[in-house]
Amino acid sequence: MISVEEALSRMLADITALPIIKLPLAEVSGLVLAEDVVAQEDIPPFDNSAMDGFALQSTDSKAHNGQPPRLRVTGGVAAGYVADHAVEAGTAMRIMTGAPVPPGADTIIQVELTHNDGPDSTWVEILHEVTPGNNIRPAGEDMRRGQTILQRGAELGAWEIGILATLGWATVPVVRQARVAILGTGDEVIEIDQPLAPGKIRNSNSYLLEAAVRRAGARPERLGVARDTVESLREKFAQAANYDLILTSGGVSVGDFDLVKDIMAEQGQVNFWRINMRPGKPVAFGHIGGVPLVGLPGNPVSSAVTFELFARPVIRKLQGHTYVLKPQVDVTVEDGIQDRAQRRHYVRAYVTWHEGRFVARTTGNQGSHMMTSLLQANALVIVPEGGPEVPPGTVLKAIMLDWPEDTRV
């Protein structure tokens, strides 16, 4: 049995990022940028108004003997248009937010600080003195031509996509999304729309994993359930060989019908098998015809936990992410942990911030068949190897499952 750290580093050492492709901007959400983005234009592209109001010369805004100056209004400029004449001394032009500042004007006053006769007024009174540059958003203030705005390796979320659209990147070079084959195993496993028959259980793992793969940003595909025969597994593995990653669940322990490792060895190679942890000891990792395969245990909680700890980082590395591991924080285990295990124990818990510290409450019976122990769990509290006693109030590390990855390896 190897340690969790060794298992993770052996898996990740074996994974390289997928090829770079160009995709339409609307399809890159969650993917990783493969090239630096350098602004080819100033943004904003032209000096423009931050307010609906009037463009004028700042020297014309000074009051005379306590009287507001009255300027002649020579026209207007709306967003999307350019003024057809300049603002001269003693005059002003109506201007809308986002419209280019007309030549001659050096300042904008918002409409609330003026007085006039209505929309067609030919004059405007300036009720406040304004300084040069007031309410003007200069060209290049946000991004300068030639400036590197996004770096290769950046994860593309909504903000980054807004920037790319602003700069006119209609297609974007990204690391390709991973296609992940999901395979259930076991004669006891039936489809979820079937009534339960004696000895049978529904295929929950494939659906749980499908959702987890999608949440990790990859494209899952369920390939059904292989029977507990060499032929059935060979056939399913042949189908799975066209994917970027294969996830199996079940069939990796020491039972008479736990055949996944045998077929891995026959058609590829087993890099390691068994990790010193609970839940999830029998995890196997290797290749089938060049495609990495993570053999997750059949027990649903073991499958879910080992997906988060191993398969999710593998998917992130495949997709070119820099940060592949979830953050860990110190938590005070409010209720303690009675369930002692010799292997390192990942205990499902609900962590909240309470009076200046993180407090963990475990989610009940931690058996690896107890799917309800996953409900509410937003963290895995790590109890070190050797099964030390964890009385209430003990401080341990916890992996925060809902926080974004912040650790590279």
Ligand SMILES: Nc1nc2c(c(=O)[nH]1)N[C@H]1C(S)=C(S)[C@@H](COP(=O)(O)OP(=O)(O)OC[C@H]3O[C@@H](n4cnc5c(N)ncnc54)[C@H](O)[C@@H]3O)O[C@H]1N2
């Ligand atoms: N003699 C030993 N027996 C077991 C050991 C051991 O070390 N020695 N390890 C135990 C541990 S720990 C785990 S975890 C399980 C893992 O076994 P497998 O990965 O081989 O999984 P199966 O035996 O096929 O199934 C285990 C359990 O999970 C249920 N299952 C399987 N597939 C699904 C599915 N798609 N959806 C829902 N549930 C599924 C299956 O019915 C079993 O109850 O082995 C222990 N045994």
Ligand code: MOO
């Ligand atoms: O590793 Mo198993 O998940 O302890 O039941």
